[in-house]
Amino acid sequence: MKKELDPWSTQLISDYDYLFKEFGLQHFDAKLQKKLSGHRLYRRGIVFAHRDFDQFVQASKNKQPTAVMTGIKPSGEFHLGSKMTAEEIIFLQKQFNSRLFYAIADVEAYADNGLNFQQSHQNAVDNVADLLALGLDPEKTFVYKQSENMHVNNLANIFARKTTLNTLEALYGHQNLALYLAVLTQAGDILAPQLDAFDGPKHTVVPVGIDQDPHIRFTRDLSAKFKDEFGFITPAATFHKFFRALNGETKMSKRDPLNIMTLNDDNVLLKKKLANALTGGRATAEEQRRLGANPYVCVVFELMKYHFYDDDSALKDMEQDCKSGKLLCGECKAIRLKHIQEYYKKHQEKKKKARAQAEQILEQPIAFKKKKSN
Amino acid sequence: MKKELDPWSTQLISDYDYLFKEFGLQHFDAKLQKKLSGHRLYRRGIVFAHRDFDQFVQASKNKQPTAVMTGIKPSGEFHLGSKMTAEEIIFLQKQFNSRLFYAIADVEAYADNGLNFQQSHQNAVDNVADLLALGLDPEKTFVYKQSENMHVNNLANIFARKTTLNTLEALYGHQNLALYLAVLTQAGDILAPQLDAFDGPKHTVVPVGIDQDPHIRFTRDLSAKFKDEFGFITPAATFHKFFRALNGETKMSKRDPLNIMTLNDDNVLLKKKLANALTGGRATAEEQRRLGANPYVCVVFELMKYHFYDDDSALKDMEQDCKSGKLLCGECKAIRLKHIQEYYKKHQEKKKKARAQAEQILEQPIAFKKKKSN
Numbered sequence: 038m039k040k041e042l043d044p045w046s047t048q049l050i051s052d053y054d055y056l057f058k059e060f061g062l063q064h065f066d067a068k069l070q071k072k073l074s075g076h077r078l079y080r081r082g083i084v085f086a087h088r089d090f091d092q093f094v095q096a097s098k099n100k101q102p103t104a105v106m107t108g109i110k111p112s113g114e115f116h117l118g119s120k121m122t123a124e125e126i127i128f129l130q131k132q133f134n135s136r137l138f139y140a141i142a143d144v145e146a147y148a149d150n151g152l153n154f155q156q157s158h159q160n161a162v163d164n165v166a167d168l169l170a171l172g173l174d175p176e177k178t179f180v181y182k183q184s185e186n187m188h189v190n191n192l193a194n195i196f197a198r199k200t201t202l203n204t205l206e207a208l209y210g211h212q213n214l215a216l217y218l219a220v221l222t223q224a225g226d227i228l229a230p231q232l233d234a235f236d237g238p239k240h241t242v243v244p245v246g247i248d249q250d251p252h253i254r255f256t257r258d259l260s261a262k263f264k265d266e267f268g269f270i271t272p273a274a275t276f277h278k279f280f281r282a283l284n285g286e287t288k289m290s291k292r293d294p295l296n297i298m299t300l301n302d303d304n305v306l307l308k309k310k311l312a313n314a315l316t317g318g319r320a321t322a323e324e325q326r327r328l329g330a331n332p333y334v335c336v337v338f339e340l341m342k343y344h345f346y347d348d349d350s351a352l353k354d355m356e357q358d359c360k361s362g363k364l365l366c367g368e369c370k371a372i373r374l375k376h377i378q379e380y381y382k383k384h385q386e387k388k389k390k391a392r393a394q395a396e397q398i399l400e401q402p403i404a405f406k407k408k409k410s411n
Numbered sequence: 412m413k414k415e416l417d418p419w420s421t422q423l424i425s426d427y428d429y430l431f432k433e434f435g436l437q438h439f440d441a442k443l444q445k446k447l448s449g450h451r452l453y454r455r456g457i458v459f460a461h462r463d464f465d466q467f468v469q470a471s472k473n474k475q476p477t478a479v480m481t482g483i484k485p486s487g488e489f490h491l492g493s494k495m496t497a498e499e500i501i502f503l504q505k506q507f508n509s510r511l512f513y514a515i516a517d518v519e520a521y522a523d524n525g526l527n528f529q530q531s532h533q534n535a536v537d538n539v540a541d542l543l544a545l546g547l548d549p550e551k552t553f554v555y556k557q558s559e560n561m562h563v564n565n566l567a568n569i570f571a572r573k574t575t576l577n578t579l580e581a582l583y584g585h586q587n588l589a590l591y592l593a594v595l596t597q598a599g600d601i602l603a604p605q606l607d608a609f610d611g612p613k614h615t616v617v618p619v620g621i622d623q624d625p626h627i628r629f630t631r632d633l634s635a636k637f638k639d640e641f642g643f644i645t646p647a648a649t650f651h652k653f654f655r656a657l658n659g660e661t662k663m664s665k666r667d668p669l670n671i672m673t674l675n676d677d678n679v680l681l682k683k684k685l686a687n688a689l690t691g692g693r694a695t696a697e698e699q700r701r702l703g704a705n706p707y708v709c710v711v712f713e714l715m716k717y718h719f720y721d722d723d724s725a726l727k728d729m730e731q732d733c734k735s736g737k738l739l740c741g742e743c744k745a746i747r748l749k750h751i752q753e754y755y756k757k758h759q760e761k762k763k764k765a766r767a768q769a770e771q772i773l774e775q776p777i778a779f780k781k782k783k784s785n
Contacts, residue, residue: 144568154565190564191528194518194596197589202576205588214579214591215571221588222568 060250062086062276069094076128077347078277084125084244088253089273096240097133104230104241105129106272108140108223111160112150114299115167117344118246118280118288125244125277127172135242137178138235139168140226141399144183148215154184162395167300169391170384179235180398183222188232192225193218199262208251224256231269238268246288247276280343285315285336298340300388304378311337311374317359318366329362337366337373345377434624436460436650443468450502451721452651458499458618462627463647470614471507478604478615479503480646482514482597485534486524488673489541491718492620492654492662499618499651501546509616511552512609513542514600515773518557522589528558536769541674543765544758553609554772557596562606566599567592573636582625598630605643612642620662621650654717659689659710672714674762678752685711685748691733692740703736711740711747719751 073079130137143157231238253274260269279288282296317331332338346352358364447453504511517531579591605612627648634643653662656670691705706712720726732738
C-alpha cells in the first residue's frame, strides 16, 4: 500500500513509522510478503508489521511444530474486527499447517463486563459458529474457555512471581488489579501452547491489532524470564491496522454498537448502516461527476478493501469509478450493499450448519495431560 | 488458662487483648467453651478467639449444612504447627458433622518457594498421609490442589474486580503481585465451598493462626461484596496461638528447620531436638531442687500442653514436678521423650498404612459440576 494512495491514514502511517523505530516492529520483507500474498490482508498491507514472524515461517519450513494463538472476549457478536483476526488465523493455520489455540476469555468478560459464564458461553457458541463458517479447521484447533483451562491460570500465577507492579504500571498506566490479572492471564494464553501438556515448546504466532503490542512485548519478556524453566521459544506476532467505525471517527469496537457491523446483521440493518456510513463524496452530484470523489476517506471503500472484495480487480474498479466521478456515492453504496448482502447470506447459511458443532466444541471437557505440566 | 499461670506469654496475651478491642475478635463464651471442651486445644485456651463461630455452631444445631475449610502450602513435612490445625479441623469435622475442604496450595508453593507441581505433589502425599493418620474422615473431605481447582482460580479473578491495590496495601503493606494474587486465591479457597458446584451457600469455619486474621477480614469483606451474586454467608474463623520454636525465640515455622519438630523425625532426631530445647531450669541442680523451675517458659512443657498430653492430670503432674523441684530438666526431658517417641511410633504406623490412600486421594481428578458454577 503506497502512502499517497491512502491519504486518510497518512497520520496513522506516520505513527506506525514511529512504532517501527521506537518499539522495533519489523516490516515484512519482499520474500515474506510474497509467501503471504494469497490473502488480501497481507497483500494489501492491512497486516503491516510483525515481530519474529520470519522465524516462525522458517520453523514451519523446517517441519518443526508451530502454533497460531488468539482469542476473543465473548462479550457479544463477531464484528468486522473479530472477523479480520479470524480470517488471518484461519489463513495462517492452513498456510503453515499449524495447530490453532483459541481462547474464550470468559474470565476477562466477567471482570470487564460483568458477564457470567453462562452468558459468555452463549456468546462463545455464536462466535465459534462464525469461526467455523469462516473456514476454521476444527480438527487442528483447540478452543478453550479461560474458566476451564488450569494451565493458563497456573501460568498467570507463576508469571506473577517475576512481574512487578512497576512493570505493569509502565506498560499500562496505573490500573486496577483485575486488569493486571487479565494481562497475566493473556500471557498465560499465549505461552500455554508451549507447555508439555500441549507437546512442548514450539514457534507460536499471535495475530493482533497494533494496540495489543504492549501485551506482546510483556509476554515476550516473560517467555525469556521463564525460558530455563519451560523452554519457551519467544512468541512471534503479526499486527494489523485498525478498521474504522462506520462514521469514520474511531476504530470499530463493540463499545459503540451503532457504528459497527456484526456478522449477524440482517439485510435491513445492513442497508441502514451502509446508508449512514461516511464516504468521500463531494458537496453536490454535479461537483462529484466533474471532479470525482475520494475513496481513501470512504468507509465503504475500506469495507470492501478490508473485508468483502477478495478480488483485486473489483476493488480497483471501485476505486476508479469513485475517483472518476462515474459513480455517485448512493449508486456505489447500492452496488456494494448487494455484494455484502450476498456475502452475509452465504455466511449465515454456513453458520447455521456449524452451530451444533460449535456447541459440541465448547462443551467438550478439556483433557489435561498431567505429566510435567507444571 | 489463667494469666498468672502462663507468664512467658503475658506480653502476647496483652497483644491479644489489643486485637480483641482493635479488630473485633470474639471470645468463646462459657457455653461454647463447654461444647468444645472435648479437645485440649479449646479446653486449654490454645484456640482462644473466633469470628462468628457461634453462628456456625447455631447453623449446625439447626441441621444446616456446614463446612470446615483449611489448607497447607505443600513445601515440606508436617511440623507441629500444621499438626495443630489438622487436629482442630478433624475435631470440628466430627463435632459438627461438617464437610471438610482441604486446599493443597501448590500454586502458592510455586510462587513462594519455587517448588514445581511434582515436588508439591510428593509433599502433599506425605501431608495427607499425616492427616489420615491423625483421624481425617476421607468420606466427608474434599482435598484439592489449587493448580487443579478452576473454581478457586475463577473466584480469585472475579474478586480482583472489586479489590483495589490500595486495600491490599493497607492490609499487607507494599508487596509483590504474586503475594497479592495468593491473597485473592486464598479468598477463593475459603469461599469456593459455598459455590453451587459444592451445593451452595453454607456456614463455613476456617481455623487459622492469629497471624492469618488479615486474610480472614479481607475474605469476609469480599463475601459481603459478592453476597448478591453468590449468596455467600460470611465465613467464620477460629484463631489459635503460636507454638514456639524449640529455642523458644520465634514461632515454629518451616523456615527454621532446626528449631521445628516434624511428624517424620526419627528417635535420634527427637532426642537431639528435645535435648536442645529451651527449659525454665535454674543455673544449678542444687538451686533447682531447692527453688523449683519455671514450666511457663519451658518449650518442653508447651510441647506436652499443646501436643502430646491429652490427659490434663499428666500435664498437671508435670507442672507440679517442675515447680516443686522434684524433677530436674534432664530427668523431665527423658520422661517426655519416651512419651513423645511412643506417640511418634503409633503415628508412623498409622501413616504408613494411610500412604496409598493419600496417593489415591491426590490423584483423583476433580469432578466439576458445570451448572451455575460461575
